[in-house]
Amino acid sequence: MSRCILALLFCLPFSFLSAQSYKKIHKQAIVTDSHNDIISTCVENGYLFDSDLSGKTHSDLKRMKKGGLDVQVFSIFCGGNQKDPYNFANREIDSLYAWVARNPNDMMIVTNGKELDEAIRTNKLASMMGVEGGHMIEDDLSKLDALFKRGVRYMTLTWNNNNSWATSAEYESGNQKVNGKVDTTSQKKGLSEFGKQVVRRMNELGMMVDLSHVGEQTFWDAINTSTKPILVSHSNAYTLCPVFRNLKDDQIKAVANNGGVIDLNFYAAFLDSTAERKLADLNKRRAAEREALKATGMSNDEIRTKMRDSYQKELDAIRAPFELLFDHMEYIIKLAGIDHVGLGGDFDGISVTPQELTDVTKYPLITKELVRRGYSKEDIFKIMGGNFIRVFKANLNE
Numbered sequence: 448m449s450r451c452i453l454a455l456l457f458c459l460p461f462s463f464l465s466a467q468s469y470k471k472i473h474k475q476a477i478v479t480d481s482h483n484d485i486i487s488t489c490v491e492n493g494y495l496f497d498s499d500l501s502g503k504t505h506s507d508l509k510r511m512k513k514g515g516l517d518v519q520v521f522s523i524f525c526g527g528n529q530k531d532p533y534n535f536a537n538r539e540i541d542s543l544y545a546w547v548a549r550n551p552n553d554m555m556i557v558t559n560g561k562e563l564d565e566a567i568r569t570n571k572l573a574s575m576m577g578v579e580g581g582h583m584i585e586d587d588l589s590k591l592d593a594l595f596k597r598g599v600r601y602m603t604l605t606w607n608n609n610n611s612w613a614t615s616a617e618y619e620s621g622n623q624k625v626n627g628k629v630d631t632t633s634q635k636k637g638l639s640e641f642g643k644q645v646v647r648r649m650n651e652l653g654m655m656v657d658l659s660h661v662g663e664q665t666f667w668d669a670i671n672t673s674t675k676p677i678l679v680s681h682s683n684a685y686t687l688c689p690v691f692r693n694l695k696d697d698q699i700k701a702v703a704n705n706g707g708v709i710d711l712n713f714y715a716a717f718l719d720s721t722a723e724r725k726l727a728d729l730n731k732r733r734a735a736e737r738e739a740l741k742a743t744g745m746s747n748d749e750i751r752t753k754m755r756d757s758y759q760k761e762l763d764a765i766r767a768p769f770e771l772l773f774d775h776m777e778y779i780i781k782l783a784g785i786d787h788v789g790l791g792g793d794f795d796g797i798s799v800t801p802q803e804l805t806d807v808t809k810y811p812l813i814t815k816e817l818v819r820r821g822y823s824k825e826d827i828f829k830i831m832g833g834n835f836i837r838v839f840k841a842n843l844n845e
């Protein structure tokens with residue numbers, strides 16, 4: 448090497464060198480996100496996942512590839528009032544199968560370790576499924592079995608709604624009201640005997656028990672019933688942001704003892720406790736304008752675009768700082784250790800993302816920040832997907 452080149456190398460700023468290494472580490476990592484709601488978003492709006500949805504959604508196939516995502520768990524979701532929730536879930540599963548069939552070179556359904564390895568080796572997006580809400584099994588274990596057979600590998604025991612066998616965090620927090628009053632009858636019931644059977648059956652099948660969205664008593668009942676490591680697919684630390692969807696310190700420690708993983712949610716209001724009030728104020732103003740625009744005969748798409756453009760600055764002001772995600776991550780690492788944290792961004796299920804982390808193309812920024820904070824390559828691999836994959840494999844009967 449000539450003296451000139453050596454001198455040049457010494458002059459290279461540190462940021463350039465670390466930029467090179469973070470890109471390489473991001474490429475080598477099995478970048479995994481355990482919760483994305485793009486299926487429901489596409490079903491609701493008639494969007495095609497394999498078309499360019501920039502400006503409309505947080506996710507589409509091309510942008511997931513651009514973000515270096517290797518494994519995505521797609522959420523199979525319907526709200527508590529949906530009629531025929533089991534059939535609805537199956538139609539969403541049909542959507543994912545159709546996307547994969549149309550894009551066989553870029554996507555692959557993954558239900559076990561062998562398929563996961565193949566997807567990574569052939570550079571296809573490993574497409575997994577998680578049911579968000581136990582109401583979709585309609586109190587019937589044979590429907591749980593059928594969902595497993597179709598490839599579902601996790602189920603949150605509840606969504607925000609209660610079901611007949613498990614109580615949700617939203618109900619426990621008193622956020623859900625019946626006729627304007629807190630529904631105390633359904634609070635703090637935890638898992639029923641049938642609910643415990645559901646957990647045991649999930650353990651037998653090899654479907655991860657997901658404790659995002661569940662109430663505290665349900666959390667304890669489930670983690671004490673499960674014989675396998677549990678997943679918390681999209682929640683954060685309650686001490687840093689005291690909202691009903693986040694985990695308290697003793698819950699975080701229990702996940703560590705159980706060998707499970709907590710995947711972090713990017714929703715601004717679950718990272719920053721001041722965001723919720725600001726968002727509610729903004730939503731009130733937006734609702735009034737939406738109604739006014741509707742009255743002019745504008746289409747839903749036109750209204751959405753106009754609203755997005757006119758409220759962009761206000762939305763940006765509500766966005767939690769990007770660093771806050773790492774505060775939650777490091778808090779959990781301090782309490783639970785490096786083996787129990789990962790990413791479950793909730794893209795397309797959340798209205799406001801943190802600053803910078805504006806869509807699925809931005810995952811490399813997380814690796815970059817971890818490099819900047821001095822994490823080793825091995826630890827970055829664990830956070831970016833290794834921990835989730837460990838829990839996935841520990842649940843399988845292979």
Ligand SMILES: [Zn+2]
Binds near residue numbers: 579660681796
């Ligand atoms: Zn959710």
